[in-house]
Amino acid sequence: MGGGPMGPGGLARRMGKGEDIGDFRLNRTIWRRVLGYAKPYRGTIVLFVAMVVLGAALSVAPPLLFKEIIDQGVLGGDKRIVILLSLIVAGLAIASALSSLVERWCSSKIGEGLIYDLRTEVFDHVSAMPVAFFTRAQTGKLVSRVNSDVIGAQQAFTSTLSNVVSNVIRLVLVAGAMIVLSWQLTLASLVLLPIFFIPARIMGKKLAGLTRRQMQYNADMSASMTERFSVSGALLVKLFGRPADEHDAFAEKAGGVREISVQIAMNQRFFMVSLTLVAALATALVYGAGGLQAIDGVLTVGTVTALAGLLAQLYGPLTQLTNVRIDVMSALVSFDRVFEVLDLKPMITEAEDAVTPEAPSSVEFRDVRFTYPNAEEVSLGSLEAVAGSERANTEVLKGISFRVEPGQTMALVGSSGGGKTTITHLIARLYDVTGGSVEVAGTDVRQWHLAGLHDRVGYVTQDAHMFHDTIAANLTYARPGAGEDELWAALEAAQVADLVRSLPDGLNTVVGERGYRLSGGERQRLAIARLLLKSPPIVVLDEATAHLDSESEAAVQEALDRAMENRTSIVIAHRLSTIRDADQILVVSGGEIVQRGSHEELLEADGLYAELYDKQFAHRD
Ligand SMILES: Nc1ncnc2c1ncn2[C@@H]1O[C@H](COP(=O)(O)OP(=O)(O)O)[C@@H](O)[C@H]1O
Ligand SMILES: [Mg+2]
Incomplete structure (x- = not known):
């Protein structure tokens, strides 16, 4: 056996073995590289952050206005103040709705733009890989890199960026307003925080590990499906397959997904429940202690209402910030899985001073x-089915x-x-x-x-091989821009023109994977026609x-x-x-x-x- 290919290698190798995200070390070079991808979106990012800040400010204002409505308007018997302030609250609500739309526009522009950039880059890079790479890598796993990991990476920019920025700002504004209203009550309600903080951290870490394993199971499952659902794969299973074994192998992977998903769901719910519980307890505390103080005339009724309203907004940002580290880590892991593919040096590269000689073809x-x-x-290793040791x-x-x-x-x-x-x-x-x-x-x-x-x-x-496309498209692949008469000449020379003529759609008949089934000899002659066209x-x-x-x-x-x-x-x-x-x-x-x-x-x-x-x-x- 020996040590196998799992040497002290890179992060991705370790990740490939399904290790916990928590072990992922924040790496300066990854950060710098990730930021490089953000560069083209600088302007949009600035607008985005501005909208996030505006949105946070707009959500803190209403409870403070409610306080004035109650204290000065309702209790003070001033209808003008009630009407005026209600109108302002309504105006703020509309402004907040608009800023949220602009914010979403920005984040999807950035996010989808990033997905596009990464996808095209990975696609081009993988296309440039030598055949040896494709003889080893599992197509399904490769495809999932280009699909899901790229999306995971994108989340670093949109959800994480907006989470961090908006939650920090909201937290500062909310906590600041609460302290100004009543620092005693604010402190009292924060005492409950650790009760919630500790399980939140533990859960968050556990969740990240589970999510990573879920991704792996999903990739395995799709890899085995891509292989078996292709025409040749399906044929092999039919002719040689033991359906019961196939079922078991697939059921095992799908079963893994099921078990992990149940665990994830329970962990998430536990997390939510503890958050809601702590927030509810804190609210009870504010109304209880605040109510007593209001009777004694220490606080106004409006202040108690405002505190309760602000408190509801305090725990949301706190929860999300406890998990920011995990979110950033998962996003970075996704980036790393994408970078891992991008960094794979093609074994065959063009020389710097490459030439195209004109000499006769010896x-x-x-x-x-x-x-x-x-x-x-x-x-x-992580793209292969068995990353075992190899002689x-x-x-x-x-x-x-x-x-x-x-x-x-x-x-x-x-x-x-x-x-x-x-x-x-x-x-x-x-x-x-x-x-x-x-x-x-x-x-x-x-x-x-x-x-x-x-x-x-x-x-x-x-x-x-023929692509799943028309005969004409398959032929012109060898020489783009070839005219129809050239196609027919090549087909004629390859002894396959009569066949093509007899097909219902002629040159436009779709062949390949799920198209018209050519016999071995027909396909061979079509391949020769393609070669003749390339000449x-x-x-x-x-x-x-x-x-x-x-x-x-x-x-x-x-x-x-x-x-x-x-x-x-x-x-x-x-x-x-x-x-x-x-x-x-x-x-x-x-x-x-x-x-x-x-x-x-x-x-x-x-x-x-x-x-x-x-x-x-x-x-x-
Ligand atoms: N992709 C590959 N990786 C490792 N060994 C290979 C690969 N392809 C072929 N071989 C090995 O190389 C040897 C020569 O194969 P090949 O050139 O296909 O022979 P031939 O065409 O004469 O039948 C065989 O022993 C085969 O097992
Ligand atoms: Mg051979």
Whole structure:
């Protein structure tokens, strides 16, 4: 086992194990970074704070006016004062309503703007990740980062900011007014505070931990659903699945959510009840002690009423302030989970002085060694299903060297698992070599502009993917702006035009995940049409005809021949004809080139090639 990937690592790693929020240390750099996101909204934030202050002041004024209405108006028998002050109270109420609307406008502008900024940034960053990242990260968990964590982060700005500012101001105003009215009664009613304060703190801390666990369970649940509710996932479950086990696994996660949610609900209610109770006790105290003092003439009736009214406003801000620390922490944790994704350095980055060479498209490997990266190098423990310990990967390519001249065809053969697909992945720099170098057009791929390199190389693999979109959209993805006649030409060359013509909506038929179900051979030919449209100078065909029946295979083969015309081609195939015509054939086994030459040379040499030929190819054609 060893220590596993959970070293003394970052915060997020620890959080990934479901630790309590209370342990989260306030970190200066996070703060500075969070504030950086607020910068564009400076003007709105100023208006927002102004509205919060105004709102707080407006809510303290009425009880003080009530005091005057009772003492001077009602008890003093002055109707003018009663009418005038009531009108002022009404005016303040309207002003308060308006300021609350403006405040909400500001907070949603800031909040939603922030969500937008973070989302687009995370999306762009994740899109730039190498394939290795996607082979590891669970889609569902990744999606929940972009959805819920971003929203959590946003709350730091709106609810927390407004909570802190408005509650502090309200507390100062309310307490100040109360002390002026009767400092003795104010002190007496504050004596009850600790009764409430202590459970509030304990609860708050507990709640934060529970909420974090709830988020984790939710993310797990959605990850397992995203996986099983995709077409291929659902198919797998149907064909192999044990429904009872599936049920149990899901029920366990959903059950976790249920248990925690009940706990959260009870904790919240306990919190509320203790608050209401303490506030009610304090009110009883004000009326009791204040009433007695009013009889003795120490206080006026209006003062007692005003004190009771203000007291009701004292406990609200106090409660919210007791939990501010927790709120800020949860918000920061969300920010941190988002930053964690943003900080993940893509393993493959463009060189500062990257170039896009014009030279003819040769491909050359020089003593290439390659080991697949470990989980820690490409991904985040918290985005994976099992962040368990993992043994180091073994070397997959052990010194591969070859050169394909521009326009030539090279075939790779060998038993499965030998490293053929891996070799092709290195050409478009889906991974970086661990030793040696890969050159395209005479330039190391690490020196290429990534976009230029990807324009130069096109792939057709065994399981070509189509987006859930129209055929036209899938094709033009390879070359935006391609005209309809160009699309038809590509479809024609890929032997799939007749099929598309026969579809009810033609080019506008929706394919992919939940669209029209193409057969394996049809999808393959569509993928070839896409490649033809892109028209890259270098094509890689990785078992593009595997698993097809012989009729589709013939059609696909014809399409492939078109794709390879006048191009530098690297072909992994089991079709004898493709391999026979190749300019050179490499026999790959165990990450090494064990034989190389032309078809005839290799057959004569009587090695692995001859053996494979007998086994795989002889009965075909
Ligand atoms: N993403 C990956 N991470 C770790 N190992 C991998 C990965 N992909 C392939 N391998 C390993 O690399 C070796 C070569 O695989 P591959 O290049 O796909 O072989 P081939 O295409 O010749 O069948 C295999 O042992 C395989 O298990
Ligand atoms: Mg392969």
